Amino acid sequence: MASGNKMFDLTGKVALVTGGASGLGLGIAKAFVQNGAKVLVGSRTIDKVEGAVKELQALGGDESAGGVALDVTNDASAERAVRKAIDLYGRLDILVNSAGVMLRKPTFELKGEDFNRVYDTHVTGSLRCAQAAGHIFREQHSGCIINLASISTFVDLIEVAAYAAAKNAILGLTRSLANEWAKHGIRTNAIAPGFIPTDLNRKMIENTDRGRRILEHTPMGRFGKAEEIAGGAVFLASPAAGFINGHTLVIDGGYLASGIGDSFAPWATPEK
Ligand SMILES: NC(=O)c1ccc[n+]([C@@H]2O[C@H](COP(=O)([O-])OP(=O)(O)OC[C@H]3O[C@@H](n4cnc5c(N)ncnc54)[C@H](OP(=O)(O)O)[C@@H]3O)[C@@H](O)[C@H]2O)c1
Numbered sequence: 001m002a003s004g005n006k007m008f009d010l011t012g013k014v015a016l017v018t019g020g021a022s023g024l025g026l027g028i029a030k031a032f033v034q035n036g037a038k039v040l041v042g043s044r045t046i047d048k049v050e051g052a053v054k055e056l057q058a059l060g061g062d063e064s065a066g067g068v069a070l071d072v073t074n075d076a077s078a079e080r081a082v083r084k085a086i087d088l089y090g091r092l093d094i095l096v097n098s099a100g101v102m103l104r105k106p107t108f109e110l111k112g113e114d115f116n117r118v119y120d121t122h123v124t125g126s127l128r129c130a131q132a133a134g135h136i137f138r139e140q141h142s143g144c145i146i147n148l149a150s151i152s153t154f155v156d157l158i159e160v161a162a163y164a165a166a167k168n169a170i171l172g173l174t175r176s177l178a179n180e181w182a183k184h185g186i187r188t189n190a191i192a193p194g195f196i197p198t199d200l201n202r203k204m205i206e207n208t209d210r211g212r213r214i215l216e217h218t219p220m221g222r223f224g225k226a227e228e229i230a231g232g233a234v235f236l237a238s239p240a241a242g243f244i245n246g247h248t249l250v251i252d253g254g255y256l257a258s259g260i261g262d263s264f265a266p267w268a269t270p271e272k
Pocket residue numbers: 018019020021022023024025042043044045046048070071072073097098099100101121122148149150151192193194195196197198199200201
C-alpha cells in the first residue's frame with residue numbers, strides 16, 4: 001500500500017534486497033512493500049526465502065514480492081538475481097546489500113580463510129551486487145544502493161576483527177561508489193545500525209554480559225528493532241533523499257553519540 005506522503009512513496013520502484021529473508025533485510029523488504037515498492041529477496045537458504053516471500057505477499061499482494069536463491073560470494077549468482085528482478089518486474093531501482101555473516105573469535109586464533117570468507121560476503125559481495133545492479137542503473141540513469149555498515153565501522157568491538165574490518169571497508173566502498181557513479185544517476189549510501197537482536201548476533205547480545213554492557217552504553221537503554229532500521233532505508237531510497245549520496249546514516253539509539261560521556265552514569269538511566 002502506497003504511503004500518503006509522496007516524498008517517501010516508493011510506488012513503481014523495484015528493489016533487490018540481499019539477505020532479505022531474515023533480520024534487517026526482511027524488515028527493510030517489508031517496509032519497502034508497505035511503501036509501494038515491489039521487492040525481490042535473496043539468500044542461500046531457499047526455504048527461508050520462500051517463507052519471507054509469503055510474509056511479504058501477505059502485506060502487499062502476490063505481485064509485491066518474489067524470491068531468488070542468491071549467494072553473494074558468487075559473481076554469476078549476483079548477476080542471476082539482478083536478471084530475475086528484470087524478468088519479473090521489468091526494471092530495478094534499489095539495491096540493498098544486507099547479506100552478512102558474523103564471526104566471533106579471539107584475533108590470535110582468526111584464520112586467514114575465515115577472515116576472507118567474512119570479507120568476501122560483506123564487502124566483495126556488496127561490490128558484486130552493486131556492479132550487477134549498477135549496469136541496469138547506468139542504462140536507466142537512475143538507481144539507489146544502500147549498504148549495511150555497522151557500529152563497528154566507527155568503534156572497536158572485541159573479538160570480531162574480520163567483521164569490523166569488513167564493515168570499515170563498507171564505508172570506503174560506499175564513498176567510492178557515491179563519488180564514481182553519481183554521474184550515472186546512482187546514489188550510494190549506507191546505514192550503520194546499532195544493536196538489533198537477529199540470527200546474526202542474538203547469541204552474543206541477548207542476556208549476555210556483552211549485551212548488558214551495550215545497553216548501559218545506549219542512552220535509549222534498549223536494543224533496536226528491524227523496523228527502526230527499515231525506516232532509514234525507506235528514507236534513503238525515497239525521493240526525500242534525492243540529494244543524499246555517500247552518507248552513512250547511524251541508527252543506534254545514541255550509542256555512538258554517548259562516547260564516554262555521562263549517559264553511562266546511573267543517574268542517566270532512562271525512565272521506564
Ligand atoms: N543485527 C544487527 O545488530 C546489525 C548491526 C549492524 C549491522 N548489521 C548488518 O546488517 C546486515 C543484516 O544482518 P542481520 O542482523 O539482519 O542478520 P541475519 O538475520 O543473519 O541476516 C543476514 C542474512 O544474510 C544471508 N546471507 C549470509 N551469507 C550470504 C551469502 N553468501 N549470500 C546471500 N545471502 C547471505 C543469510 O541468509 P542465508 O544463510 O540463507 O544465506 C541471512 O538471511 C548484515 O550486513 C549485518 O552485518 C546488523
